[in-house]
Amino acid sequence: MTVIEDLIAALGADKxxxxxxxxxxxxxxxxxxxxxxxxxxxxxxxxxxxxIALKICDRHRQPVVPQGGLTGLAGGANARSGDIAxxxxxxxxxxxxxxxxxTMTVLAGTPLEVAQRAAEERGxxxxxxxxxxxxCQIGGNLATNAGGIxxxxxxxxxxxxxxxxxxxxxxxVLSSLNRMTKNNTGYDxxxxxxxxxxxxxxxxxxxxxxxxxxTARLTALCALETYGDVVSLLNSAQRDLxxxxxxxxxxxxxxxxxxxxxxxxxxxxxPPFTVIIEEDVAGSDVDRERFEAFLGKAFEDGxxxxxxxxxSEKEARAFWSVREGHLMDQLLPGLVNLDVSVPIGQLGxxxxxCETALRTRFPAAHVSFFGHVGDSNLHVAVxxxxxxxxxxxxxxxxxxxLVRQYQGSISAEHGIGTLKRDFLDHSRSxxxxxxxxxxxxxxxxxxILNPAKVIPPEA
Amino acid sequence: MTVIEDLIAALGADKxxxxxxxxxxxxxxxxxxxxxxxxxxxxxxxxxxxxIALKICDRHRQPVVPQGGLTGLAGGANARSGDIAxxxxxxxxxxxxxxxxxTMTVLAGTPLEVAQRAAEERGxxxxxxxxxxxxCQIGGNLATNAGGIxxxxxxxxxxxxxxxxxxxxxxxVLSSLNRMTKNNTGYDxxxxxxxxxxxxxxxxxxxxxxxxxxTARLTALCALETYGDVVSLLNSAQRDLxxxxxxxxxxxxxxxxxxxxxxxxxxxxxPPFTVIIEEDVAGSDVDRERFEAFLGKAFEDGxxxxxxxxxSEKEARAFWSVREGHLMDQLLPGLVNLDVSVPIGQLGxxxxxCETALRTRFPAAHVSFFGHVGDSNLHVAVxxxxxxxxxxxxxxxxxxxLVRQYQGSISAEHGIGTLKRDFLDHSRSxxxxxxxxxxxxxxxxxxILNPAKVIPPEA
Numbered sequence: 072m073t074v075i076e077d078l079i080a081a082l083g084a085d086k087x088x089x090x091x092x093x094x095x096x097x098x099x100x101x102x103x104x105x106x107x108x109x110x111x112x113x114x115x116x117x118x119x120x121x122x123i124a125l126k127i128c129d130r131h132r133q134p135v136v137p138q139g140g141l142t143g144l145a146g147g148a149n150a151r152s153g154d155i156a157x158x159x160x161x162x163x164x165x166x167x168x169x170x171x172x173x174t175m176t177v178l179a180g181t182p183l184e185v186a187q188r189a190a191e192e193r194g195x196x197x198x199x200x201x202x203x204x205x206x207c208q209i210g211g212n213l214a215t216n217a218g219g220i221x222x223x224x225x226x227x228x229x230x231x232x233x234x235x236x237x238x239x240x241x242x243x244v245l246s247s248l249n250r251m252t253k254n255n256t257g258y259d260x261x262x263x264x265x266x267x268x269x270x271x272x273x274x275x276x277x278x279x280x281x282x283x284x285x286t287a288r289l290t291a292l293c294a295l296e297t298y299g300d301v302v303s304l305l306n307s308a309q310r311d312l313x314x315x316x317x318x319x320x321x322x323x324x325x326x327x328x329x330x331x332x333x334x335x336x337x338x339x340x341x342p343p344f345t346v347i348i349e350e351d352v353a354g355s356d357v358d359r360e361r362f363e364a365f366l367g368k369a370f371e372d373g374x375x376x377x378x379x380x381x382x383s384e385k386e387a388r389a390f391w392s393v394r395e396g397h398l399m400d401q402l403l404p405g406l407v408n409l410d411v412s413v414p415i416g417q418l419g420x421x422x423x424x425c426e427t428a429l430r431t432r433f434p435a436a437h438v439s440f441f442g443h444v445g446d447s448n449l450h451v452a453v454x455x456x457x458x459x460x461x462x463x464x465x466x467x468x469x470x471x472x473l474v475r476q477y478q479g480s481i482s483a484e485h486g487i488g489t490l491k492r493d494f495l496d497h498s499r500s501x502x503x504x505x506x507x508x509x510x511x512x513x514x515x516x517x518x519i520l521n522p523a524k525v526i527p528p529e530a
Numbered sequence: 531m532t533v534i535e536d537l538i539a540a541l542g543a544d545k546x547x548x549x550x551x552x553x554x555x556x557x558x559x560x561x562x563x564x565x566x567x568x569x570x571x572x573x574x575x576x577x578x579x580x581x582i583a584l585k586i587c588d589r590h591r592q593p594v595v596p597q598g599g600l601t602g603l604a605g606g607a608n609a610r611s612g613d614i615a616x617x618x619x620x621x622x623x624x625x626x627x628x629x630x631x632x633t634m635t636v637l638a639g640t641p642l643e644v645a646q647r648a649a650e651e652r653g654x655x656x657x658x659x660x661x662x663x664x665x666c667q668i669g670g671n672l673a674t675n676a677g678g679i680x681x682x683x684x685x686x687x688x689x690x691x692x693x694x695x696x697x698x699x700x701x702x703v704l705s706s707l708n709r710m711t712k713n714n715t716g717y718d719x720x721x722x723x724x725x726x727x728x729x730x731x732x733x734x735x736x737x738x739x740x741x742x743x744x745t746a747r748l749t750a751l752c753a754l755e756t757y758g759d760v761v762s763l764l765n766s767a768q769r770d771l772x773x774x775x776x777x778x779x780x781x782x783x784x785x786x787x788x789x790x791x792x793x794x795x796x797x798x799x800x801p802p803f804t805v806i807i808e809e810d811v812a813g814s815d816v817d818r819e820r821f822e823a824f825l826g827k828a829f830e831d832g833x834x835x836x837x838x839x840x841x842s843e844k845e846a847r848a849f850w851s852v853r854e855g856h857l858m859d860q861l862l863p864g865l866v867n868l869d870v871s872v873p874i875g876q877l878g879x880x881x882x883x884c885e886t887a888l889r890t891r892f893p894a895a896h897v898s899f900f901g902h903v904g905d906s907n908l909h910v911a912v913x914x915x916x917x918x919x920x921x922x923x924x925x926x927x928x929x930x931x932l933v934r935q936y937q938g939s940i941s942a943e944h945g946i947g948t949l950k951r952d953f954l955d956h957s958r959s960x961x962x963x964x965x966x967x968x969x970x971x972x973x974x975x976x977x978i979l980n981p982a983k984v985i986p987p988e989a
Contacts, residue, residue: 171761171875172906173768218712227712229721230689245961251871251906253677253686253942255725256950256957257984258966262688262721266714283769302630309632310742311812313772353770357816412710416630447631447710483712491715498715502704506973507717513972514965525716 074131074155075111081123086161088112097156098149100141101203102490105149109136109156116161118236118244118275124157125273125519126242134522137269139211140182142203144410145488147215147268147524154522159210162275165189173281174233174250179210179274186279195281198225202395210274216266218484223445224316224351227484229265231280237264237272240515250278263510268486269521271514285314285351289362290387293369294342294377298419301344304374305415305445308348311365314358317349318445319394322422325439325452332398335389338377346444347390394441396452403437405458409451409470413479418442418449421477425451428469433462448483471497487525495527533590533614534570540582545620547571556615557608559600560662561949564608568595568615575620577695577703577734583616584732584978585701593981596728598670599641601662603869604947606674606727606983613981618669621734624648632740633692633709638669638733645738654740657684661854669733675725677943682904683775683810686943688724690739696723696731699974709737722969727945728980730973744773744810748821749846752828753801753836757878760803763833764874764904767807770824773817776808777904778853781881784898784911791857794848797836805903806849853900855911862896864917868910868929872938877901877908880936884910887928892921907942930956946984954986 079087089111097112099105115121128135138148138158159180167176184204187197201219217228234249247261308315327341352358369375381387413421422440429438433455442449471481475497507526538546548570556571558564574580587594597607597617618639626635643663646656660678676687693708706720767774786800811817828834840846872880881899888897892914901908930940934956966985
C-alpha cells in the first residue's frame with residue numbers, strides 16, 4: 072500500500088485531503104514563498120490521530136510538514152514537492168482553565184485570539200500577543216517561539232508555557248503537561264520543542280501560564296533626540312514603571328513616512344526618535360499620577376524633548392497606528408521587513424551602519440527602522456523599486472553580515488524556516504549547529520519531520 | 531599513561547589534586563550523603579582547561595562529576611568510587627556588565643553573592659536568590675535550575691539566563707552567549723543544559739539577565755483561616771501588587787513551632803495559615819498607601835483575619851526568621867525537608883493527605899508545611915525520633931506516592947541527583963525518560979558526565 076492508502080485506511084478519507092480537495096491556502100505561509108501544494112493534507116482531530124499519522128509516515132520515510140495558522144514569515148510551514156502537510160486546524164479547543172493556579176490547557180490548533188478571549192472571560196490575560204492573533208494558532212506560536220509587542224513585560228512565548236505535549240516522529244506521545252512554576256525533574260524537554268519549528272515533534276497540547284488581566288493602560292508618545300536618550304529612558308521606565316508593557320521606538324524616517332501617510336501630526340517637527348511607552352495598571356488615579364510624574368522627571372532630566380499622554384483609547388490607537396505602519400506596506404509594495412536582534416546598547420550604531428551599507432549598494436532604497444527596543448529587537452524596513460529575487464537576497468546578505476559582526480541574531484522573532492536557513496551560521500556557531508543535528512537525529516532518526524528547515528545541510 | 535598522568539601532563543600538577551591533597555569537603559554536597567572521596571579533583575582555571583580535561587577523560591572513558599559550591603541537596607555532586615571531580619572554584623569572575631542591555635557575563639565558578647554585589651554596585655538586581663548565596667556558584671545554580679524565594683516575581687533560574695557556554699563530554703566548547711531577549715535561531719540549547727545537573731555538559735560561562743534594583747520593600751505578616759483564603763489572597767496580590775516579590779505560606783504547626791522556638795508572638799492565637807507578603811517598590815508614600823489599601827480591602831473581603839505591616843527592617847526580619855525556621859533544624863536533629871510541587875489549588879488538600887499518610891505509618895512524627903505557594907512549591911518538614919535509613923526511605927516513598935497521585939513534582943527546586951533518581955518516574959513518564967536517555971546518548975555517547983545521576987538505568 073502507498074503511504075496515502077495507509078493513511079486513509081487508518082484515519083478515514085475525511086481526514087486525508089488529496090488532489091483537487093487541497094485548497095490553495097495550504098501552499099504557503101504568510102511569506103508567500105511556498106511553491107508546491109502538499110501531496111496530501113492530513114487533518115487529525117485527536118492526538119491519537121496525530122500519533123497514527125506520524126507512525127505511518129515514519130514507516131514510509133514520508134516527510135511531513137506541520138501547519139498551523141500559516142501566519143509565519145520564514146517559510147517554515149511550506150511543503151516541498153512530495154511532502155505531506157499535517158494541519159492542526161481540527162485539533163482545537165480549550166480543555167481547562169485553572170483559576171487558582173492561573174493556567175490554561177489548550178489543544179495546539181486553537182487560534183490565539185480564542186484562547187485570549189476565554190482567559191479574559193475568567194479575568195486573566197494570555198501573555199502572548201501578536202498582530203496575527205485572529206489566525207495564528209497556539210501550537211504555531213510555540214513552534215516558532217512567537218514574540219510580539221508585550222514581551223517586555225511577560226517575555227517571549229517560551230516564558231509563558233508551563234507544559235506541553237508533542238508527538239514524536241515515531242508516533243510516541245510525549246506528555247509533559249506540567250502545571251507548576253517549579254519542577255526540577257530532569258531535562259526540560261518542553262523548551263526543546265518550543266522554537267524548533269516542527270522539526271523535532273508536533274505539539275498537540277499546551278499548558279499556558281496566565282497573568283492577571285490589567286484593568287487600564289496608560290500610553291505616551293515621546294520625542295527624543297538621541298539613541299542614548301532612548302536607552303536611558305528605557306532603563307528609567309524599567310525601574311519606575313512596574314507595569315511597563317510596551318517600549319516601542321521608531322527612527323525618524325519610519326515615523327515621518329507613516330505619520331504623513333496617515334495624515335497625523337503630533338510634534339512640531341519629526342524627532343530623531345519617537346517612543347511609545349505603555350504601562351498596564353490597576354486603573355487608579357495614583358497610577359496615572361505616577362506615570363505623569365515619570366514623564367515629568369524624564370523631561371527635567373533632559374531625556375525627553377516632548378511627550379504626549381493619550382487622553383482616550385482613540386488617541387492611544389492613533390499613536391499605535393503610526394507604529395503599525397499598515398499604509399507603508401500598501402504604499403511601498405514589496406516592502407521587505409527584516410527582523411533582527413542586537414544588544415540594546417548597540418542598536419543605534421547598528422541602524423546607522425545598516426542604512427549606510429544598504430544605501431551604498433542601493434542608493435535609491437527607502438530604509439527605515441522601528442523596534443521593540445526593550446527586547447533588543449529591531450525591524451528594518453527596506454524598499455527598492457521593482458526589486459527582483461536577487462536584490463532581496465542581497466538585502467539579506469548585507470544586513471545579516473552586519474548582524475554577525477554585531478554578534479546579533481538574524482531572527483529575533485520570525486524563526487529560521489527555509490528563508491533564513493542558509494544564514495543560520497551568522498548567528499550560531501558550527502558547534503551549536505552540530506549539536507542541533509545530533510539532537511535532531513536522536514529524536515527523528517528518519518528525518519521525516521519538516522525536513523530541510525532550520526538546520527542547513529552538512530557541507 | 532593513566533588518565534591521571536595524562537591530566538597532570540596536560541594541565542600541570544597544581545590543577546590536579548590526588549591522594550592526601552584532596553580535602554574532605556570534596557566528598558559530599560550539603561545532603562551529606564557522599565561516601566567517597568574522588569579519585570582526583572581537577573581545578574581548571576580556564577575554559578580551555580575544562581575542554582582539555584574532558585577530552586582526556588572522554589578518551590579514557592573516565593567518569594567526571596562536576597562540582598560547584600557543593601550546596602545541593604540531592605547528591606548530584608557526589609562522586610562514586612573511582613569518579614574524578616571537576617571543581618569550577620578557580621573559574622571565577624565577572625567578565626562584563628552591560629548596563630544598557632541589563633546583562634552580566636560571569637564565569638561559572640563565581641559565587642552567587644559576588645555576582646549579586648557586583649550588580650548592586652551598578653544599580654541592578656541579580657534575580658536569582660537563595661539561602662546558600664554565599665557559597666553556591668552561578669554554574670551550579672544553572673545546573674540545578676535553582677529556585678529560591680523571589681521566583682514569584684522574576685521566575686526560576688532558567689527564566690533569568692540569556693546565554694551560556696558549556697563544554698561537552700568530548701571537549702567541544704559550545705558557546706551560546708546570547709545577550710538578547712529575542713533570538714529565534716534554531717534550538718534553544720541553553721535550556722537543555724539548565725537543570726540537567728551536569729549530565730550533558732559542564733557550564734563554564736553564563737549571561738544573566740539583570741533587573742532594576744528595588745529601592746524599598748514592604749512586608750506584611752497575614753493571618754488566614756482557610757487554604758481557600760490563601761489562594762484568593764494570592765490571586766488578589768498578583769493582580770494588585772505589581773512588585774509582588776514573595777508570597778510565603780506557613781501551615782499552623784510550622785508557624786507555631788518556629789514562633790515559639792524564637793519566643794516571638796505576633797497574633798492572639800496561631801492562625802491556621804500565616805502568609806508573608808512582600809512587594810518591591812520604588813519607595814514612595816504612594817506605594818505604601820497602595821500596599822495598606824490592598825491589605826485593608828482583603829480584610830474587608832473577609833480573606834484576612836489579621837495582618838501586621840513591618841514598621842522596620844528589623845520587624846521584617848522577625849517575620850522572616852519564623853519562615854526560615856533555622857531553630858527547627860537544631861531542635862529536631864535529622865529533620866527531613868521534602869521539596870515538592872502540586873498545582874496551587876490542590877496544595878491544601880495535598881498537605882492534609884500527606885500529614886494523614888505520614889502519621890498513619892509514623893504516629894509520633896512531627897509533620898509541618900511551609901512553601902512558596904505562588905510557585906506551587908511546598909516544603910514538608912518531617913521529624914521522627916532516631917529515624918534510620920529505612921525510615922527515611924519510607925517517608926520519601928509515602929510522600930512521593932501522593933505527589934504522583936496529585937500529578938505533582940517530586941522535586942520543585944532541589945533537583946534529582948542521586949537521592950531522587952529512583953523516584954523520577956513518579957513525575958515523568960516512561961516516554962519522557964526515554965527521550966532524556968536519547969538526548970544524553972547524543973551529547974555524551976561515552977556516558978562520562980555525572981553518570982548514574984538524574985536518569986534511572988533502563989529496567
